[in-house]
Each structure stands twice: as C-alpha cells, then as structure tokens.
Amino acid sequence: MVSFNFRSKSKKEEEQVTDPYTVDESTNSDSAHSYDAENNVIDDEFERQRALEVVNKADEVRAKHWYTGFVRLFIWYPSSLPRYEKLFLFKLDICLLLYVCASYFTKALDKSNITKAYNANMDVEIGFTGNNLAYAKSLYSAGYIVSMALGTMFVTRPKARYMLPLLETIWGVLTFCQAACNTPSQILALRFLVGLAEGPIFPSVVYTIGSWYKRDEVYRRVMAFSVSSSLGGIFSGFLQSAAYSNLSGKGGLSGWKWGFIIDGIFTVPIALIGFFMYPGSLDQAKNVRWLTKDEMKLARRRMVESGVKPAGKIKWSLIKRVFLGWRVHYFTAFWVLLNVVALPDGTGFDLWLKARSDIYTVSNRENYPSIQSAIGIVAQFVLAGLSDTFSPYIFLTFVQVMFVISYSSLVYWKLPIGYRWFCFMIISLDSTDQAIISGQINRSLRRNAEERAFVIGFSDAVSQAMSIWTNIVFFPTVQAPEFRNGYIASLTGALLMLFLPIGNYFGERYDNKKYALEDLKNAENASVSSEEIIESGTEKAPYELNQEIVTDSASE
The missing domain is CATH 1.20.1250.20 (MFS general substrate transporter like domains)
Incomplete structure (x- = not known):
C-alpha cells in the first residue's frame, strides 16, 4: 500500500533525498533478509515467490481484449498518467x-x-x-x-x-x-x-x-x-x-x-x-x-x-x-x-x-x-x-x-x-x-x-x-x-x-525468477524517491511529495 503525505520538506530532508537513478539497498528491509545482492541468492523461497508474483503482475499486458489493444495503438498518452x-x-x-x-x-x-x-x-x-x-x-x-x-x-x-x-x-x-x-x-x-x-x-x-x-x-x-x-x-x-x-x-x-x-x-x-x-x-x-x-x-x-x-x-x-x-x-x-x-x-x-x-x-x-x-x-x-x-x-x-x-x-x-x-x-x-x-x-x-x-x-x-x-x-x-x-x-x-522465439520465452522466465526481488526493490525505491506536488486544480512536478511505502509483508 502506498500512502501520500503532502508537506513541505526541510533543507536537511532535501539534502537526504536519494537520487531516483540510485537504488538504496536499505529500502524495503522486510525483504532484505532474503536477498543477497552480491551473490544474487534468494534464501527465502516464500519471499522470492511473492516478489516474482508482484513483478510478473506488473509486467503483464494491460489489455484483456483485442479491441483495447487496437485502441492503444492510437492512444500513446493514457489518461491514467498524471x-x-x-x-x-x-x-x-x-x-x-x-x-x-x-x-x-x-x-x-x-x-x-x-x-x-x-x-x-x-x-x-x-x-x-x-x-x-x-x-x-x-x-x-x-x-x-x-x-x-x-x-x-x-x-x-x-x-x-x-x-x-x-x-x-x-x-x-x-x-x-x-x-x-x-x-x-x-x-x-x-x-x-x-x-x-x-x-x-x-x-x-x-x-x-x-x-x-x-x-x-x-x-x-x-x-x-x-x-x-x-x-x-x-x-x-x-x-x-x-x-x-x-x-x-x-x-x-x-x-x-x-x-x-x-x-x-x-x-x-x-x-x-x-x-x-x-x-x-x-x-x-x-x-x-x-x-x-x-x-x-x-x-x-x-x-x-x-x-x-x-x-x-x-x-x-x-x-x-x-x-x-x-x-x-x-x-x-x-x-x-x-x-x-x-x-x-x-x-x-x-x-x-x-x-x-x-x-x-x-x-x-x-x-x-x-x-x-x-x-x-x-x-x-x-x-x-x-x-x-x-x-x-x-x-x-x-x-x-x-x-x-x-x-x-x-x-x-x-x-x-x-x-x-x-x-x-x-x-x-x-x-x-x-x-x-x-x-x-x-x-x-x-x-x-x-x-x-x-x-x-x-x-x-x-x-x-x-x-x-x-x-x-x-x-x-x-x-x-x-x-x-x-x-x-x-x-x-x-x-x-x-x-527460435521459444528460447527467448524461457530465458525471460528464468531472468524474472532470478531477479524478482531486485526488480521489486527497484520499483519500490522509485516510489520512495519521487516527490511530486499536485496542487489543487493544477498538476506540477517539482517533486515535493513524500511517499511512505508499506509492503504487504509489513502490514501483515
């Protein structure tokens, strides 16, 4: 679950904002115990499967019908985007x-x-x-x-x-x-x-x-x-x-x-x-x-x-x-x-x-x-x-x-x-x-x-x-x-x-399984480090939004 806290940040807090292109290894501590970044080893099978399920769901196509797919050919800027x-x-x-x-x-x-x-x-x-x-x-x-x-x-x-x-x-x-x-x-x-x-x-x-x-x-x-x-x-x-x-x-x-x-x-x-x-x-x-x-x-x-x-x-x-x-x-x-x-x-x-x-x-x-x-x-x-x-x-x-x-x-x-x-x-x-x-x-x-x-x-x-x-x-x-x-x-x-594409299909499945937790952490870190103000009646992107990530496992 993602909660949004609209507030101004102090100068000290601004200096601590992580660059969005950098992955903070300390983020998502709930899953840190099950992932060895250096050796790319996942010890906890349950945690790995949970991450794989989340990543695969995010990677699925968004349209369930052919009609929707054809519509997306012409709509390059979906209404779901800010x-x-x-x-x-x-x-x-x-x-x-x-x-x-x-x-x-x-x-x-x-x-x-x-x-x-x-x-x-x-x-x-x-x-x-x-x-x-x-x-x-x-x-x-x-x-x-x-x-x-x-x-x-x-x-x-x-x-x-x-x-x-x-x-x-x-x-x-x-x-x-x-x-x-x-x-x-x-x-x-x-x-x-x-x-x-x-x-x-x-x-x-x-x-x-x-x-x-x-x-x-x-x-x-x-x-x-x-x-x-x-x-x-x-x-x-x-x-x-x-x-x-x-x-x-x-x-x-x-x-x-x-x-x-x-x-x-x-x-x-x-x-x-x-x-x-x-x-x-x-x-x-x-x-x-x-x-x-x-x-x-x-x-x-x-x-x-x-x-x-x-x-x-x-x-x-x-x-x-x-x-x-x-x-x-x-x-x-x-x-x-x-x-x-x-x-x-x-x-x-x-x-x-x-x-x-x-x-x-x-x-x-x-x-x-x-x-x-x-x-x-x-x-x-x-x-x-x-x-x-x-x-x-x-x-x-x-x-x-x-x-x-x-x-x-x-x-x-x-x-x-x-x-x-x-x-x-x-x-x-x-x-x-x-x-x-x-x-x-x-x-x-x-x-x-x-x-x-x-x-x-x-x-x-x-x-x-x-x-x-x-x-x-x-x-x-x-x-x-x-x-x-x-x-x-x-x-x-x-x-x-x-x-030949059969090889790509199984290769992608192997990679998704191998990097499941890493991909999930990347997505969460991106949300943590993106700060956006949405003012009443207007939308801007000076990145002043605090986001607190609460993972499913943490809420449990």
Whole structure:
C-alpha cells in the first residue's frame, strides 16, 4: 500500500533525498533478509515467490481484449498518467523520437538509392554491370561492421550523443559525392565509406530509445522508428523517378546522379539539427536545453520503475558475463536469421521489374517497390504496435508463416504474375521482425546498460558480417531475377525463426525468477524517491511529495 503525505520538506530532508537513478539497498528491509545482492541468492523461497508474483503482475499486458489493444495503438498518452508525465512523454516524442525517425528516414534514402540508381540506367552509363550491385551492397556491409564495432562500445560514453549527428553529416556529404562518380570503382569505394558512417546508428538509437521509454511504451516507439525506414524506401523510389523524368540532362547530369544530390539535400540539414536536438541516452542528457531538471528527475524515476539501469564503466569482465548468458546468443541468432530472411528485400522485386522491361518502364521500376514499403508500414504499425499490449510471440509466428508461404512459392518460380506480386509484397514484413526484436532487446537487457549496448551492436554486426558474402553467394546480380538459391536460403531462415522465439520465452522466465526481488526493490525505491506536488486544480512536478511505502509483508 502506498500512502501520500503532502508537506513541505526541510533543507536537511532535501539534502537526504536519494537520487531516483540510485537504488538504496536499505529500502524495503522486510525483504532484505532474503536477498543477497552480491551473490544474487534468494534464501527465502516464500519471499522470492511473492516478489516474482508482484513483478510478473506488473509486467503483464494491460489489455484483456483485442479491441483495447487496437485502441492503444492510437492512444500513446493514457489518461491514467498524471498530466505532467503525459506532457513529458509528448515532449520526448517530439524532440527525441521525431528526430531519430527523420535521421533514419535519410539513412534509408541513402542506403537504398544505389538500387534505385541501378534501375535508372546507371549500369549502362558507367559500366556498372555484372555483380557490381551485389559487390556494392557487400562493401556497404563491410564498412558498416568496422564502424559498428567501435561505435557500439562508445554509445554508453558521456559524449556519445554527438556521434549520430556527426556521422549523419559525414554520410550526407558522401551521398553528394556519389553524384560525381563516373566509374564502378568510385561507386564501390563510396559505398564502403557510407556504410562506415552509418554503422553505429541503428544500434545506438535502439539503445537510446530503451533508455527513455517504459515497457508499455517502447514497442510503439521502436515501431515508429522502424516505420521511418520504410517511409525512406517509399520516397527514395519517387525521388529517383522524379529526378529521372524531370532532371535528366540538367546541368549536364544524368537523372540517377540528381537522385543522389536530392538525397544529400535531405540528409545534411537534418544532421545539423541533431547537434541541438538529440539527447543521447539518459546519462548523456545533462546539458540538453529542451529538458528541465524536473523532467530529468521524472525520466530517471520512470527508468528505475522499469528496472532500467544507468551505464557504468566498461570492463573486460563484461565480455565474459555476456557470453556466459543466454541473451547474446539468442539475439545474435535472431538477427542473423532475420538478415538471411530479408536478403530479397530491395533486390528480388526490383530486379524482376527491371528484367521485365517489356512490361514495366523506368518510372514503374522506381515507383512500384514503394508499394512494398507501404505494406511494411501498415504491418509494423499493427503488429509491432500491438506488441506493447500483447505478447510479441504471436506476431513473430504470423510473420514467419507468411515468409514460408512467400519463399517456398518463389523457389518454384513458375507463378502467375498476380500471385508473384503477392509473394514479393510479403517480403516487406521483414521490417516488422526488426521492430519487434528491437523492443525485445531493450526489455530483456534493461538491467545492464553496457550489456544492452554490447548485445545490440554485436548481434547486428554479426548479421551484417553475413551480408558481406550472402549477397554475393545467394543473390548475385547475374542470376537475376530468379535467385533460386537465395530464396531457398531465405526459406530456411524463416523456418528456423518459427521456433527460435521459444528460447527467448524461457530465458525471460528464468531472468524474472532470478531477479524478482531486485526488480521489486527497484520499483519500490522509485516510489520512495519521487516527490511530486499536485496542487489543487493544477498538476506540477517539482517533486515535493513524500511517499511512505508499506509492503504487504509489513502490514501483515
């Protein structure tokens, strides 16, 4: 039971207020006898089960009916929250989420524009033939891995908040440079450098989102972040099509070159805004101008309630601890398989359209893949969005079943055009897997910031390492458009991903049991150290509320 005592505090009492981001081991003395924090041992089985029951109940989804879950897709600021917390969430969505979405939108533009340029006759003009397209994608992945290995370990450091806008500025300039290329070797070199600049961005943003949002908020925010990539895919096609149709020959430049210039014009201004808007993780946001001290207190309290730990020092013992646990192995396996399943995205449909030039014009080839992206947006909004309310396993299962149907049909290949379109459209669901698993990583690894950053980066790096050779082996450009071996590989990955989430389910149960009392103490400490005045008729958050926690066992 929680009782609230509205009173003013003395100066001495104010000095004794515990920082909301610090767990006071003396709190909740009733359960202290049964929990050894150093060895993580729980002696009293009854106390452990009581804590586990409380934590599991707090972690359950809040909606009992599908209708309620769909309503929550559109209600991001529930009425149960105090007004000041809703205002804080809205401010966070505008300043943090909107910026990372805009940034990832430009990243999608600058990643996919190579295929769009290829379809706009770049291959003919500069001799970009043979397997050069596959080589360009592999070199992008190689650069991605090199920088990710360094960037992921840096993401928890104090100055890491400047990494995203700085790297985005660099890849924006490199995007401009691709418009000046006249040989395949120049394109290949620049694709490696673009990958080098973009490498740390995805894992660092996923880590950052998990540092600000609670369990029942994070999936929808990751979904919005992932949707911005699909929007980039949509606009990339339309921009390249418009550039090819309206700007070809202007200034002595081909239409596909104008596509790179337009993408750069989008990228660089957004990157510069990031130096002022992007806060980084909660630990790095001390000097961010749009956050007040009270809002920082509120943000810390919310993360303590969710059991999200602040970053500490990086030690070599972290590596040992990570690889002795189950999480890094599960998430790495998932990302690798997701990469294999997603290989046809941006390749299979696009090159099939190019191969059917008797039916589809250049504009068709640029615009039609946008339909895939649009389907991906809807799927992410519904399936990843509902993962905030319901178990994500049912949505992961649905997506993999659809992949099995699509890839088994494409292996056969001799399909009616309408059904082939249906199979190609299913490929866009790979973005839904990405959004859901990004939310799961933040949830499963909330108890250790360094491990969370490492696992996000390591798993993505290993999957990108696979791309270096899988693009060439399974989807070589010279085998377009059938790619029989490629679709067999993707089908195998989808089948394995049907059963892989079972490992996450049992891993989560094990962790909840192991850390039950610790999670319960974190939630109670957050309540003890949050002081809020709610004045008559208004709601403020200067944190002047004394809360006395009376546990069930104490009352008994």
